[in-house]
Amino acid sequence: xxxxxxxxxxxxxxxxxxxxxxxxxxDDINRPGQVHAYFLRSPHAHAKIxxxxxxxxxxxxGVVAVLNGTELATDKIGxxxxxxxxxxxxxxxxxxxxxxALAVGKVCHVGxxxxxxxxxxxxxxxxxxxxxxxxxxxxPAVVDPAKAQAQGAPQIHEIAPNNTIYQWHLxxxxxxxxxxxxxxxxxxxxxxxxxxxxxxxxxxxxxAEYDSGADSLTxxxxxxxxxxxxxxxxxxxxxxxxxxxxVIAPDVGGGFGSKIFIYPEEVVCLWASRKVCRPVKxxxxxxxxxxxxxxxxxxxxxxEMAFDAEGKILGxxxxxxxxLGAYMSTFSSSVPTYLYGTLLSGQYSIPSIYCEVDAxxxxxxxxxxxxxxxxxxxxxxxxxxxxxxxxxxxxxxxDLRRRNFIKSFPHQTPVIMxxxxxxxxxxxxKAMEIxxxxxxxKRKRDSERNGKLRGIGYSTYIEACGIAxxxxxxSLGAGVGLWESAEVRVNPTGSVEVLTGSHxxxxxxxxxxxxxxxxxxxxxxxxxxxxxxxxxxxQFGMGTYGSRSGAVxxxxxxxxxxxxxxxxxxxxxxxMEAAExxxxxxxxxxxxxGTDKSAEWGAxxxxxxxxxxxxGAELEPGLKEGAFYDPTNFTFPSxxxxxxxxxDPETGATEIASWTAVDDFxxxxxPMIVEGQVHGGIAQGIGQAMLEGIVYDKEGQLVTGSYMxxxxxxxxxxxxxxxxxxxxxxxxxxxxxxxxxxxGAIASPAAVMNAITDAIGSExxxxxxxxxxxxxxxxxANGARKAA
Amino acid sequence: MAAVSMxxxxxxxxxxxxxxxxxxxxxxxxxxxxGTHVGCDTSQxxxxxxxxxxVAVKSCTILALQLEGANVLxxxxxxxPGAPLHPMQEAFxxxxxxxxxxxxxxxxxxxxxxxxxxxxxxxxxxxxxxxDGNICRCTGYxxxxxxxxxxxxxxxxx
Numbered sequence: 001x002x003x004x005x006x007x008x009x010x011x012x013x014x015x016x017x018x019x020x021x022x023x024x025x026x027d028d029i030n031r032p033g034q035v036h037a038y039f040l041r042s043p044h045a046h047a048k049i050x051x052x053x054x055x056x057x058x059x060x061x062g063v064v065a066v067l068n069g070t071e072l073a074t075d076k077i078g079x080x081x082x083x084x085x086x087x088x089x090x091x092x093x094x095x096x097x098x099x100x101a102l103a104v105g106k107v108c109h110v111g112x113x114x115x116x117x118x119x120x121x122x123x124x125x126x127x128x129x130x131x132x133x134x135x136x137x138x139x140p141a142v143v144d145p146a147k148a149q150a151q152g153a154p155q156i157h158e159i160a161p162n163n164t165i166y167q168w169h170l171x172x173x174x175x176x177x178x179x180x181x182x183x184x185x186x187x188x189x190x191x192x193x194x195x196x197x198x199x200x201x202x203x204x205x206x207x208a209e210y211d212s213g214a215d216s217l218t219x220x221x222x223x224x225x226x227x228x229x230x231x232x233x234x235x236x237x238x239x240x241x242x243x244x245x246x247v248i249a250p251d252v253g254g255g256f257g258s259k260i261f262i263y264p265e266e267v268v269c270l271w272a273s274r275k276v277c278r279p280v281k282x283x284x285x286x287x288x289x290x291x292x293x294x295x296x297x298x299x300x301x302x303x304e305m306a307f308d309a310e311g312k313i314l315g316x317x318x319x320x321x322x323x324l325g326a327y328m329s330t331f332s333s334s335v336p337t338y339l340y341g342t343l344l345s346g347q348y349s350i351p352s353i354y355c356e357v358d359a360x361x362x363x364x365x366x367x368x369x370x371x372x373x374x375x376x377x378x379x380x381x382x383x384x385x386x387x388x389x390x391x392x393x394x395x396x397x398x399d400l401r402r403r404n405f406i407k408s409f410p411h412q413t414p415v416i417m418x419x420x421x422x423x424x425x426x427x428x429x430k431a432m433e434i435x436x437x438x439x440x441x442k443r444k445r446d447s448e449r450n451g452k453l454r455g456i457g458y459s460t461y462i463e464a465c466g467i468a469x470x471x472x473x474x475s476l477g478a479g480v481g482l483w484e485s486a487e488v489r490v491n492p493t494g495s496v497e498v499l500t501g502s503h504x505x506x507x508x509x510x511x512x513x514x515x516x517x518x519x520x521x522x523x524x525x526x527x528x529x530x531x532x533x534x535x536x537x538x539q540f541g542m543g544t545y546g547s548r549s550g551a552v553x554x555x556x557x558x559x560x561x562x563x564x565x566x567x568x569x570x571x572x573x574x575x576m577e578a579a580e581x582x583x584x585x586x587x588x589x590x591x592x593x594g595t596d597k598s599a600e601w602g603a604x605x606x607x608x609x610x611x612x613x614x615x616g617a618e619l620e621p622g623l624k625e626g627a628f629y630d631p632t633n634f635t636f637p638s639x640x641x642x643x644x645x646x647x648d649p650e651t652g653a654t655e656i657a658s659w660t661a662v663d664d665f666x667x668x669x670x671p672m673i674v675e676g677q678v679h680g681g682i683a684q685g686i687g688q689a690m691l692e693g694i695v696y697d698k699e700g701q702l703v704t705g706s707y708m709x710x711x712x713x714x715x716x717x718x719x720x721x722x723x724x725x726x727x728x729x730x731x732x733x734x735x736x737x738x739x740x741x742x743x744g745a746i747a748s749p750a751a752v753m754n755a756i757t758d759a760i761g762s763e764x765x766x767x768x769x770x771x772x773x774x775x776x777x778x779x780x781a782n783g784a785r786k787a788a
Numbered sequence: 789m790a791a792v793s794m795x796x797x798x799x800x801x802x803x804x805x806x807x808x809x810x811x812x813x814x815x816x817x818x819x820x821x822x823g824t825h826v827g828c829d830t831s832q833x834x835x836x837x838x839x840x841x842x843v844a845v846k847s848c849t850i851l852a853l854q855l856e857g858a859n860v861l862x863x864x865x866x867x868x869p870g871a872p873l874h875p876m877q878e879a880f881x882x883x884x885x886x887x888x889x890x891x892x893x894x895x896x897x898x899x900x901x902x903x904x905x906x907x908x909x910x911x912x913x914x915x916x917x918x919x920d921g922n923i924c925r926c927t928g929y930x931x932x933x934x935x936x937x938x939x940x941x942x943x944x945x946x
Contacts, residue, residue: 011881018889019877019896021823021863028822123806201827201835201925202890253825253890254925286828506888506926672884676931680887683928707832707923715919715929720912744928 005519006735009672012511013525014504023251026205026220031279034207035064037269038125039282040115040132041291042107045141045363045700046154049105049134052115057131062124065276066132067268068115069102077101077271078238080262082328083479086166086337086359094166097157097361099327101237101264101271107136108156108326109363110702111291116268118276141363141700145323146300148360156326156361165324165359166333170341170415176354179315183306187389193377194767195298195323195694196687197710198370200505202253203284204293208269212277216244221266223249223533224259224503225543228480230535232262232330239270249533252505256684257369258293259505260545261330265292290705295694296370298323299336299377305385311395313404315352316344318381322359322367329368333359338416338476339374339464345413346382347424347460347638348404353414363700369545371684371745372463379461383750387458388763397754398437401428401460417464419636421728427662428460431640434722435660440644443657453647453778454657455759458640459751465739466551466635466732483630484548485541486556488517488564490623492609494602495527498560501541502553503533507677507741509549512669516554516735520561522588523601539626547739550669551635555733559627567623572604574614633732637743639663641682643751647759652775654690654756660722661747666730666738674740675723681744682721687713688745689752693768711768794858796821797865805852811845812836814852815862823863823893827923834922837894837901838862844901846921863893875946876900879939880932887926898922899936908944910937 054066119125140154148163207220226247234242303318322336341355390397405424447454470481487499514528572590573580611621691711695703704710729736762781827833839861866874886892
């Protein structure tokens, strides 16, 4: 391993600009003559728009225009779409309601954009927005997904009777029912997977500029996938043809899924820029982020697990209601279906699984993928069932897991996925050693002496990442292929630019991708630049989500590097007057086998361009190759997280006493960055389990609309983490990478809740387990014990 | 509009601003010092922390006009372009105390204030409590805590 190659903890190339405040985030960019956009948003969860009167607002100082949804429709700007078709079990297609970037006739959630005010300054736009008069007829609202399908519930969209988007299912109900009939023990749980706000610290922002001379548009946007944004805005919204629309996602301050989606504001900024012939800039404030960024999770589930007399799992069934909010966001339909039901086998050999999911509309912000996306929900179902099952049957939870682990690969689950590699016993064993589970009983006694409760919780998770083989996802309803592209451009002096369709918004691609190139070509990492996030530079790409940049994005780079090496060998053969088959490339040097002839990388690169040693008929000059890599399978990162908590029963205050994570990510390019990804994921999972939760009141008003009300994890809420790895290489991609971005968020909520319920001796508590919730659960459990 | 003069990163600056202009807006929009970030609208996230007369302040909580004659230090003022990084900047880089980088300028400016108030030998508990006013969504704080401890130590030597 070289100091900058694969496996080295190389310090990040991007950090110089970030620690000096010289990054370029979207809001840092300004264009001459720009106007500022301020969106007027609905204060009601559900209402008819009877009239919009912008007369007074239009006369306010600095106002350039006030625009609304009717004008948008007149200009034939199309609706936003959901790009993954799900069919109900009766074969009918999902009910996608119209989703206009500015509301037309009706608003369906608080924060729904109604009009946009453009003015010389943001303050002027804000002032003028207060003068826009909107006459609403307020309608009753529904916010609780469990009540959305009830008779008499307010109907949100005509196309979707009973607010039902689809009724999907997966697995075999007959064999699953049979498994439950033959069971010795059945564990049943009702689970609410709480609704979360992604909260990347950089709020979303868009800056759109129309060039009337070229009749083209440029959009600087906080996006995880600028090419997908361009495709949707061109092909579906109909803003401009793809070749007349450039989307640039510069430095992006975190995404966690929320910046995958195509949002109304970017569409409106583009449209408005062309309309007023000036650049239009919008940056969300945090209140707008809470009201408009797609939320995550929000499942209501009843789940059951059937066991035989020895604790072998015979079957699992789950019935879930998934809240998709007021409109179907870009990939929302896929999250509670093919990213959820397909993971319900966990790390276990389960003969029969049946899963039903009803997706519903409610008068809330749209819900879509948030770090983990479906897989945290699946893991929570499986890992809570296994843990509670062990307790009910009086078995050790680790033993029960071991008994049911899949031990040979490949393994076909009953829910589509074919796991290719893993060693679940190894990660459990290593985690138990690091967590010193043998010493737990003593630590528990110590806690008890101090009047505290102590609990331990496991989560042995699996996820499907590296999303995904295009043909497979196409057969499941995806509107796009999920390959990735790369182009390797070698300059005449031997330095290298890699253009990638992956997008970094904190993951450190500028470093890890350069490590791959440095190792492969034997050149200093300083001589490698990674270019991403601009549709004018990178031809096409699918972007970054689903822990896919390593497994898919880097595989594309490997393919392109293979081609570069092959071409460079041809050049070297001409230079050294040798047969191409005799050229060996190693450590940045080309040699002729069996001779002392050699040529350095830089010399070969130069010769590729000066082309003095070969004719055009023999070899094309230049050294630049591109590749598209389509994965052959999902990847299956897995691992074991163990959480230990200590609870003060007098207050419910819960401290995470220790956290151990042992993950199998396959090949690791940069262990420092991978550990950082694990830390961040765990923090978000602990946030979900103990702190975070979006709350709407009955009228659909967002109660948790700021950092004063929505509890973000802060440094003192979290422990330091003990992080280890085990390794089975992923057989489905050239580097053996599985992906690491989401694991922490997928594994951790179940580990926390298994620990808390172990400590308090009751399963009757939902996330977030705030001190109050824990205290109430303890009182309830004590009351039940006294009554018994 | 009203005139205001102050020193920012050692340079005298003047501006003619709408009286409601916040310091963070003045820095970002008038002076184009975009290293100071805005992550919320309730003075919770800390992405906008700068130093005013040597003390950490959330620059979204103070009007530019209140700073007549004040000495303001932003992230851009910690190390000159091309010069070595400040030890705290270097510690964040070395310990992978940042991912997307958006909260980082505020984190670093707050960390320097922690060192000013609490000294160069900081334990984990102190650092975690003192970072209460800064939110990071990427790192889980693990490496930020390490970075602050290391940066504080390195500052004692430099």
